[in-house]
Amino acid sequence: MEKTFKKPQSLRDISTHYCPGCGHGIAHRLIAEVVDELEIRERVIGVAPVGCAVIAYDYWDFDCSEAAHGRALAVATGIKRVRPQNIIFTYQGDGDLAAIGTNETIHAANRGENVTVIFINNAIYGMTGGQMAPTTLLAQKTVTSPEGRQERLHGYPLKISEILASLRAVKYVERVSLDSPKEIIEAKKAVKLAFQNQIDNIGFSLVEILSPCPTYWDMSPKEAMDWIRDVMAKEFPLGRIK
């Protein structure tokens, strides 16, 4: 019998600290698989965010850096400019990329830095206990919006991918989901293209991944997957944006 599916080499064989059913584990694996397939393990440098994925560097078996909250793209800019031969990617959540780091994100994208951004959107702050994020959906209940998000009080869900796609220097933006094996395969293709763009010097590439947070959505892991497909993907439509 031949082994047809195994752990990618770039992923360490240790247990993650994520909750059962969390999408970060899947996203970590996709990145590790892409790094293996493109054979860039010796060249790649990841920039970990602040958020649930703050110790992502413990799980990937390649070089990583840590950034202050929201500043992953600023750190990535510095690394890429000093070491242009390396492949730099940032791995950021919605609280990191779309809230505290909006400034760094928009300006790095506007400068057209040749880096890859993996943006994990789970519509909530996971690490700090389930508070409302800019990407939280209308009427979604969180600990800081117990009656649901209301547009008059809290505004609308921030669609950072569409905002970034409107910038001239941004070359590739795609939104994918982790809600089923089929979508995960699509997500991997998008992640691979985003890395390939950087290798080919095309420019700023961003992949937004809709990811489940069963713990703070107060759902079972399967219900969270269904909720992404039925509710979240309606507000954040999947597909290539640019």
Place this chain on the structure above:
Amino acid sequence: MAKIVINREKCKGCLLCISFCPKGLIGLDKDLNRRGIKPVKFSRQANLNKGGTPPKAEKETSDCIGCSMCAIICPDCCIEVYK
């Protein structure tokens, strides 16, 4: 004939693999792992989770087609597939 191997110590019991197995060949282990969680098991008994309904007829694990759906959805990379 295909088969899967589950790392029961890494399993966190999210049960996503059970939901996505098209053949219903993954069930719950009756013993706890070191985390104190009931991990999943590649088992003949198509178990379970839907509201604790009793298992239907016993199924042979030789029905496994090696589609890797369980391994692709597993957030903790606990499943290896052989074909």
